[in-house]
Amino acid sequence: MSRRAAELSGPLTLDEARTRLGISIPQASILLSISVSHAYAMASRGELPCLRLAGRQVVSVPGLLKMFGLEEPS
Secondary structure, three states, X not given: OOHHHHHHOOOOOHHHHOOOOEEOHHHHHHHHOOOHHHHHHHHHOOOOXXXXXXXXXXXXXXXXXXXXXXXXXO
């Protein structure tokens, strides 16, 4: 999904992200208020919790929440 496509579908909110296991890098960039290219650079450096699924990178929502101390209590 391109950043433009993500914007057209409306910005992904943190509450919406919490309902998913993974989000695209462009969606993560919107949540983090950074550029898409910066988010891809962070992913390539291992600074974003990404998984490779079917040839594409997916940002792990539980991993992203944990990075910011926002994980759901057990």
